[in-house]
Amino acid sequence: MRIAVAATPIVAIPTLDALLASDHQLVSVITRADAPAGRGREMQASPVAQWAKSQNLLTYKPESVSLMSELVNDLDLVITIGYGFIIPDNILQIPRHGFINLHFSLLPRWRGAAPVQRAIESGDSVTGVTVFKLDKGMDTGPIYATEQIALSPDLNSGELLSTLAELGVGPVLQSLNLIMAGTEPKVQSEVGATRAEKLSKEQAHIDWNLDAVAIQRKVNAFNPNPGAWSQFRGQNLKINKVRITDQHLARGAIEATNKSVFVGTSTLALEILEVTPAGKSTLAASAWANGARITSTDVLN
Known part of the structure; x- marks a missing residue:
């Protein structure tokens, strides 16, 4: 043909x-x-x-x-x-x-512009x-x-x-x-049909009141574009990769050790593995935290 x-x-x-x-x-x-x-x-x-x-x-x-x-x-x-x-x-x-x-979906599920991300x-x-x-x-x-x-x-x-x-x-x-x-x-078929609406930057804003599983899904779904983000000291911080831990922290609270960075959710804490600060290159979360000099009063919001 x-x-x-x-x-x-x-x-x-x-x-x-x-x-x-x-x-x-x-x-x-x-x-x-x-x-x-x-x-x-x-x-x-x-x-x-x-x-x-x-x-x-x-x-x-x-x-x-x-x-x-x-x-x-x-x-x-x-x-x-x-x-x-x-x-x-x-x-x-x-x-x-x-x-x-x-x-890139099993139709009729996720008709629309962002089927992979919504899945x-x-x-x-x-x-x-x-x-x-x-x-x-x-x-x-x-x-x-x-x-x-x-x-x-x-x-x-x-x-x-x-x-x-x-x-x-x-x-x-x-x-x-x-x-x-x-x-x-x-x-x-129309049975099971869903819409995969286009992603927006506003939707990529992380709500730390959600549970750890929901936040991890959002981070993965919005990576690489537009990138899930939160605010740290008044500036946007893209969160590129996280994993669920067995720790507990207050919602949005940050805890940094020599090699790890944790943030609280409504359930278990997440370990942040990779970030992109505003206007800067992507780097390991531990390297970012060392440069930012995280304190006990710092939060993500």
Whole structure:
């Protein structure tokens, strides 16, 4: 089949590599326009655009999704992976077999923008990927293939996304085979449907009145972006990694030893393992505490 991939993030690259090695023709890549990035705010191409350049693939960066119609009119199929735009129904109908999407959850659970993060935050015991045919709804289209894995409580969102990106290759290739065989996708159930709303910085603020398990899930879910945070001496402090201990401390109270930093919750204390102070680089929590000279009156809030 003549295929294009509409994608932006690095998680699309395992599927792109697999398509390039397959019997299908990867005609082009459609990705987001270059955008300012980093502290210098210099214009930077998306990870997918950089990959496509390295492979000498035809690359389009339309400023508007309405411009996609002329880019897909001679294709059999378009695969979307974190493209970042909602594609109108009239464009979905243009390729011979429409559009399919690789989604990083077991639909219908966690439809929306942040399925990996919401699965971790909610403490799901399993997760996976779904390949489905795009329709005019939000991740509501009929399903071609799924793959499920156990969800470790120690994984953060970045780590889980990397795992699911690799996991998704098989279901995508399986879906292509089904499409070529003329097999119709199965209607997606509404039973168990949930929404994975986009993350906000406000939601990433840690409430130390919660229990240790809930806070650990939030830290993992919001790492690496936007990063769970608290305030220390009036400045924001990102909390990147924690573990649950058997100690008890007052809620938000900090206790620092030579090698460890602990903070109280409504249940057990958490050991803070890694932090990013405002305007500074990421470092071990023990090194941060030594520099900050933690006192018995210090708290996180």
